[in-house]
Amino acid sequence: MSDGNQGGVDLKVVGQRPIRPDGVDKVTGRAQFGADFHLPGMLTGRIKRSPYAHARIVSIDTRAAEKLPGVKAIVTSADFxxxxxxxxxxxxxxxxxxxxxxxxxxxxxxxxxxxAVAAVAATLPEIAAEALDLIEVTYEVLPHVIDVEEAMAADAPVLHDDMYTKGVTPKPGKASNVAAKHVMGRGDVAAAFKAAGVIVEGRYETAAVHQGYIEPHACVASWGADGQSTIWCSSQGQFLVRAMVAKILNMPLSDIKVIPAEIGGGFGGKTTVYLEPVALALSRKCGRPVKIVMSREEVFLASGPTSGAVMDVRLAARMDGKITGAEMTLKYQAGAFQGSPVNLGLMTAFACYDVEALALTGYDVVSNRPKVAAYRAPGAPMAAFAVESAIDDLALKLGMDPINLRLLNAVRDGAKTVYGATVRYSALVETLEAIKASPHYQTPVGKGQARGVAAGFWFNVGGESSAAVHVDEDGGVTVVSSNPDIGGSRASMAMMAAETLGLPIERVRCTVADTTSIGYSGSTGGSRVTFATGMAVVEAAQKVVADLKRRAAQTWECDIAMVEWKDGVATCTDPAKDVKPLSMKAIAGKTAKTGGPIAAEVSLNAQGAAAGFGVHVCDLEIDPETGRTTVIRYTAAQDVGRAIHPAYVEGQLQGGAAQGIGWALNEEYVYGKSGLLENASFLDYRMPVASDLPMIDTILIETKPNPRHPYGAKGVGEVPIVPPLAAVSNAVSRIVGKRMTSLPMSPAKVLAEMDK
Amino acid sequence: MSRMVVNATVNGEPVEFLAGGGQSLLDALRDELRLTGSKEGCGTGDCGACSVIVDGRLVCACLMLAPEAEGTRIETIEGLADNGHLHPLQHQFLEQAALQCGFCTPGLLMASKALLDRNPDPTETEVRYWLAGNMCRCTGYDKVVRAVMDAAADLRQAEKPR
Incomplete structure (x- = not known):
């Protein structure tokens, strides 16, 4: 592990803002995303989907579709x-x-x-579409349930006959939609409430929201006659796609090669498969490559949003503002299958604060909605919305500045989290102080406007990663990464390698390898890539430096301890030797005489990903006639360890804030009485556009670099979506004059509250 | 399925392709001409990822029928750089890290070019409203807006008589 090996003082590349290695491809239209790939003989795949919220499939008749000229294959779940x-x-x-x-x-x-109920592959898109119409599915329509609390009711239609609530003893006597109950806590909560000087409580709701990546899911799959298959797709992990497809089609991993395309956004939503096993099953049936691309409507209907939630929270505090106890119950929608991030909601809800007594309960609840997928800090933003709203209530009740109240309660190093970890290398206090001192917070709130503040936490993870560093014959370097580059990670990988090797960034290029060309890696998720895969890159580069020094020592016939490597040049420190320094280029050009090519690959399991904290402040105004909220000024501060490429770190803060603002104000899955989604388009599912937002100022807190990463990096991608829901809501509540408890705060909802 | 021959100029070069009556210009560009730089994010004209310039007008290629392209001059992302030299907009997008995943970038660049073609000195508000038809989920638009304004300044500087 790379503990403590931090450059710090004279970093030359880390902390700079070079142009990303894949930049030109992405501004010239050359970058190949999921839907851009084309093979000779390729067929178009299309998917037949259910028109009902809940129904038994009585039969699927594909005979008429099979007879249509141009139809080459049809699959159903029987082919899995x-x-x-x-x-x-x-x-x-x-x-x-x-x-x-x-x-x-x-x-x-x-x-x-x-x-999805069936899929077809045909020679032309029009034929595939016609074939879908010819597939006859007979359904027995069943009662449905959409709302999370209705799904928990005793008389609710049950989705899965075999679902018995986990985490409850004794085991329930009958099946229900509650997949699991999670309980977490510590201390004497009853005593805390009994002794409390002040208590605040509230019930909060958030709607299901979609990740909203602009690139719909897309893939091409090609099955070989010997079973060896290739998949080109945009995903957050080529190894994850390989593992899932192999399991679903019962194939050995080594028979599947997954080539990662460029990925047009994911935010967690591309950490699963929807199309790939279907496309490969179709290809297996007809022996031709099959491409499937989702429409936007399909993305909304059938790919993961994140959970809508119903949350009850209660805080006990002393009159000086110190929070002594809290109770919270979270009910999260899982969608059609179990697996909402409710446990992560419980773990993160109070992670910013040092609260002695906690009683937290969470329910993972299925209903007739698409299965949720991960979405940036899964589970945390909703829980933070409830907690940060309650803390705002506390600040109002006590007449305290919201930052000072949070400073009083903020976790510091050494504190224990409710899930058992010890807080380390944290800079929440510094982040709060930075917001307090910011020009934004120091400026009085504008006339007719209001200000909201909120904090947020995310764990960040490490895990398994691989990377290779190859020295080219001319002294340049190629870095091979194992993770799809979702937002500029080729740049950070190349920068860390350049820093370690002492090369200018222009001499280091980075590529993202397929599953056969680099060791295993976990997905691009959990804010782990710069931390974990970055650690693998640095360790591989360190091995290369050691090899370069060995070869210089061999050339000079001196002790390797007398070789210094600096700025890409080996220098002999032995005063007895009268030798000229050896450059990277000189050593790389003579590898045949010194032991062969110079390269290193490192596979590791990175530990010590430090958690991150963010604090956001938001000024906004509301049009009293329409109820429309306009964000006027926004500042996001975050504990980032050390920013490898600060511009892309700022971009994470800005993008996360924008998504959070959309979550707070406009975005929601809207269902009608028949259980059908009423807004499966970008026109009706209202994500923020450029004219909805102001500039988003950022403050990167680098006072606590992560000592477990060679250059101090912490994950930065997820934290910034945690605070905005409450930062916006706390400001809206000020203007409306009462606590806003339900997201999104759409104009109609705000107007209704103002008119009450 | 009957298809018709369409003649147009794409990025300054004459092209001829076959198009179905119901085929969009976007599908023709991507599938017939293999110009896959224009992206489909929605197919309903809401996201702007397919923005191209047709006879000087900014359009969503997903909303225009391919046969309607007959006789038109079409500019796509593939033609924005001039003989391998990046356009100032492309240069500023890279300098300012105005892209993360890069999927909406071709559309944003073409929309921005259409703006600067008619308004060489836009205000921040004008940029934001002009680009309101181009969704970006990654950046929060901050760096995009800055890049467009700085590219406008670069272009004005280049236009100045010496």
């Missing part, structure tokens, strides 16, 4: 291996493969509108 089971690592959680398979192609029942 029914025995597919076990779990696969998927971002921040594990995925039960039986359920992933049943989500890709429904087995027995359809559980939400848009649930």
């Amino acid at each position: 291996d029914a025995g597919a089971a076990g779990e696969v690592e998927a971002g921040e959680s594990h995925a039960a493969m039986k359920e992933v398979a049943a989500n890709c192609l429904a087995h027995g029942k359809v559980l939400y509108q848009g649930h």
Whole structure:
């Protein structure tokens, strides 16, 4: 492990803002995303989807479709291996493969509108579309349930006959939609409330929201006659796609090669499979490559949003503002299959604060909605919305400045989290202080405007990663990364390698390898890539430096301890030797005489990913006639350890804040009485556009570099979506004059509250 | 399925392709001409990832039928750089890290070019409203808006008589 090996003082590349290595491809239209790939003989695949929220599949008749000229293959869940089971690592959680398979192609029942029931591959898109119409599915429509609390009711339609609530003893006597109950806590909560000087409480709701990546899911799959298959797709992990497809189609991993395309956004939503096993099953049936691309409507209907939630929170505090106890109950929608991030909601809810007594309960609840997928800090933003709203209430009740109240309660190093970890290398206090001192917070709130403040936490993870560093014959370097580059990670990988090797950034290029060209890596998720894969890159570069020094020592016939490597040049420190320094280029050009090519690959399991904290402040105004909220000024501060490429770190803060603002103000899945989604388009699912937002100022807190990473990096991608929901809501509540408890705070909702 | 021959100029070069009556210009560009730089994010004209310039007008290629392209001059992202030299907009997007995943970038660049073609000195508000038809989920638009304004300044500087 790279503990403590930090450059710090004279970093030359880390902390600079070079142009990303893949930049030109992405501004000239050359970058190949999921839908851009084309093979000779390629067929178009299309998916037949359920028109109902909940129904039993009585029969699927494909005979008429099969006869249509140009149709080459049709698959249903019968073409998957029914025995597919076990779990696969998927971002921040594990995925039960039986359920992933049943989500890709429904087995027995359809559980939400848009649930895939069959797929067709044809020579032309028009033929594929016609074939879908010819596939006759007979359904027995069942009662449905959409709302999370209605789904928990005793008389609710049950989605899965075999779902008995986990985490409850004794085991429940009958099946229900509550997949699991999670309980977490410590201390004497009853005593805390009994002794409290002040108590605040509230019930909060958030709507299901979609990750909203602009690139729909897309893949090309090609099965070989010997079983060896290739998949080109955009995903957050080529190894994850390989593992899931192998399980669902019962194939050996080594027979599947997954080539990662550029990925047009994911935010957690591309840490699973929807199309890949279907496309490969089609290709297996007809022996031709099959491309499937989702429409935007399909993305909304059938790919993961994140959970809507209902949350009850209660805080006990002393009159000086010190929070002594808290109770919280979270009910999270899981969608059609178990696996909401409710446990992560429990773990993160109070992670910013040192609260002695906690009683936290969470319910993972299925209903007739698409299965949720990870979304940036999964589970945390909703819980933070409730907690940070309650803390705002506390500040109002006590007449305290919201930053000072949070400073009083903020976690410091050494504190224990409710899930047992010890807080280390944390800079929440510094982040709060930075917001307090910021020009934004120091400026009085504008006339007719209000200000909201909120904090947020995310764990960040490490885990398994691989990377290679190859020295080219001319002294340049190629870095091979194992993770899809979702937001500029090629730049940070190349920069860390350049820093370690002492090369200018222009001499280091970075590529993202397919599953056969580099060792295993976990997905691009959990804010782990710069930390974990970056650690592998640095360790590989360190091995290369050691090799370069060895070869210089061999050339000079001196002790390796007398070789110094600096700025890409080996220098002999032995005063007895009269030799000229050897450059990277000189050593790289003579490798045949010194032991062969110079390269190193490192596979590791990175530990010590430090958690991150963010504090956001938001000024906004509301049009009293329409109820429309306009964010006027926004500042996001974050504990980032050390920013490898500060511009891309700022970009993470700005992008996360924008998504959070959308979550707070506009975005939601809207269902009608028949259980059908009413807004499956970008026109009706209202994400922020450029004219909705102001500039988003950022403050990067670098006072606590992570000592477990060679250059001090902490994960930065997820924290910034945690605070905005409450930062916005706390400001809106000030203007409306009462606590806003339900997201999104759409104009209609705000107007209704103002008129009450 | 009957298809018709369409003649147009794409990025200054004459092209001829076959198009179905119901095929969008976007599908023709991507599938017939293999110009895959224009992206489909929605297919309904909401996201702007397919923004191209047709006879000087900014359009969503997903909303225009391919046969309607007959006789038009079409500019796509593939033609924005001039003989391998990046356009100032492309240069500023890279300098300012105005892209993360890069999927919306071609559309944003073409929309920005259409703006600067008619308004060489836009205000921040004008940039934000002009680009309101181009969704970006990664950046929060901050760096995009800055890049467009700085590219406008670069272009004005280049236009100045010496």
